Amino acid sequence: MIIFYILIFILGLAMGSFLNVVIFRLENREKIVNDRSKCLRCNHILAWYDLIPVFSFIFLKGRCRYCGKKISWQYPIVELITGTLFVIIFNFSAQGGPASGWQFLLSILSLLFWFYIVSSLIVIFAYDLKHYIIPDKIIYPAIVVTFIYKLFEILNFGHLNLFRIWNLPAQGWSALGGEIGNLITVFNPFIAAILAGAFFLSIVLLTRGRGMGGGDVKLGFLMGLILGWPLVLIALFLSFIIGSVAGIFLILVGNKTMKSMIPFGPFLVLGTFIALFWGEGIIEWYLNIII
């Protein structure tokens, strides 16, 4: 079983390497899949052994083999984070135990979906941190894919039974309450998305765009879709706490002043990851405290 984890980690490292290329191409407005990788300073085409995730960076001591220019820490960090998150996701899906047939296909599909979403969020994290912008080219496809995946989940789990709703008058209207409850369960991610999106939109309107931007509205919407209710609430809560602590820290160290802009996207992504992986545990822990 350990071999699967190692393979998934390597896959994550390779994906992280690709995400670095995506970030670079977004910065330079090139097509995502283009020609070969080059050093930014000396334009030397990089060999395959210069492009091994993490290892090349360590081996070359963070410098270009040909001209000695420093390579950004972003490269190994994004690779390591992608590898680690891929392993965490795989671990969650492996806990369901071995599946066969149709069920196996579904778990592969869901694994691919989560790999894709985590990759998108990593790009958003890095790009917003560097440029204070959440790229539309990343967030719109992520919203569309998540929307389709959640619809698919609804159909697959059979929560939605239109025939039952159609027959409500015959069953007696007392069943209506239960059906409304079912509908809320079914549309949970969509409701959470609209609520979280509206929350950020109201902040943007109230602060006239000084506090947050349109990118945060889109990211809030995506978070709602991904997490559903009440996990999205946990994610938002964590983002605001981590964001405030980081903000105060940066001001104390003298890195930023009260007037500096600090992008909020990275904290939203961080909150999303924590809520996604440990949100249920946090809710349980919280309920245990207050009861």
Ligand SMILES: [Zn+2]
């Ligand atoms: Zn070079």
